[in-house]
Amino acid sequence: MKRIVMIGSGNVATSLAHALRGRCQLVQVYSRRMEHARQLADAVGAEPVDSAAALVTDADAYVVAVADDAIAGIVDASPPTDGLWLHTSGSVPMSVFAGRRSRYGVLYPLQSFSRDLLVDLSRVHFFVEGSSAAVTAQIAAFARCFLSEKVTVADSRQRCILHLAAVFACNFANHMWTLAADVMSRDGLPFDAMLPLIESTVEKLHHLSPSQSQTGPAARGDEAVMRRHLSMLHGDEEAIYRMLSQSIMNHKARK
Structure with a gap:
């Protein structure tokens, strides 16, 4: 062609x-x-x-x-x-x-x-x-x-699954970075400080599965840190933090 x-x-x-x-x-x-x-x-x-x-x-x-x-x-x-x-x-x-x-x-x-x-x-x-x-x-x-x-x-169904998964992997991930930038900007912190962390997180996926790569207070079950974080958040940010933390803990419990 x-x-x-x-x-x-x-x-x-x-x-x-x-x-x-x-x-x-x-x-x-x-x-x-x-x-x-x-x-x-x-x-x-x-x-x-x-x-x-x-x-x-x-x-x-x-x-x-x-x-x-x-x-x-x-x-x-x-x-x-x-x-x-x-x-x-x-x-x-x-x-x-x-x-x-x-x-x-x-x-x-x-x-x-x-x-x-x-x-x-x-x-x-x-x-x-x-x-x-x-x-x-x-x-x-x-x-x-x-x-x-x-x-x-x-086939068409598989592409729909790929598209759905891409929304989680790309669109939702980008929104998390947007929220992180919002949290940082309120205290005058530059978002580019996060770029090495984001890049290393993605790089790990070449060697480990996403579930194996999961870190953070929810993955550790660190209730004290999560409570402290939640006290600093309001509205959608607080709701999203709660929902994602619970999802991480639920996923870890199923493994």
């Missing part, structure tokens, strides 16, 4: 387009807003379009990297093609393409994407699925050749 149309110009589409640039021919970049389409298209040497009806019909693959609830509408508004259609969502089933396209699948990068920060996709694990065994193999080969060696076949 050499001729690629990128449908979307947001965080995921931007990292994918930059990763594919120079390895594939990026024919078009679509966005509902022409200025967004042009910004990414100019960066990767593609034609910008703001109408799904204007998509070329002879591309090898169409990568749909848009909001989940926009996928079906964009496919319906696009001209019929024989190309392979892929979406990048972890929570949308592959069946969104069924009855709309003959060859289709999923190319899901298990990663958090932020605006203006390109992700090194060679380090990212991709989960793929296709409308047939042959299509699945084609998607996996494409991902391994152009994006990352870390590629695993996963």
Whole structure:
């Protein structure tokens, strides 16, 4: 697959387009807003379009990297093609393409994407699925050749589980860091003092399971420290501290 149309110009589409640039021919970049389409298209040497009806019909693959609830509408508004259609969502089933396209699948990068920060996709694990065994193999080969060696076949239910787990591992973890920053800022303490601790915590996960890596007063059952911490908190912060501490103790008791 050499001729690629990128449908979307947001965080995921931007990292994918930059990763594919120079390895594939990026024919078009679509966005509902022409200025967004042009910004990414100019960066990767593609034609910008703001109408799904204007998509070329002879591309090898169409990568749909848009909001989940926009996928079906964009496919319906696009001209019929024989190309392979892929979406990048972890929570949308592959069946969104069924009855709309003959060859289709999923190319899901298990990663958090932020605006203006390109992700090194060679380090990212991709989960793929296709409308047939042959299509699945084609998607996996494409991902391994152009994006990352870390590629695993996963069906729609498994991707939903991955997406759910990622909310715990990434989104909730980031919110904990946000709360830590709030607690520190109230006393004028810099959050970057926490970065070595966060980095070493993540580094341990390369060698130990998360449950083996768990430390802290709840893991030790140190009631005195937990009471002291709770006396310093109010509202949501206090409730979250109580809930997570109890969860840690419950999890430890089950082991």
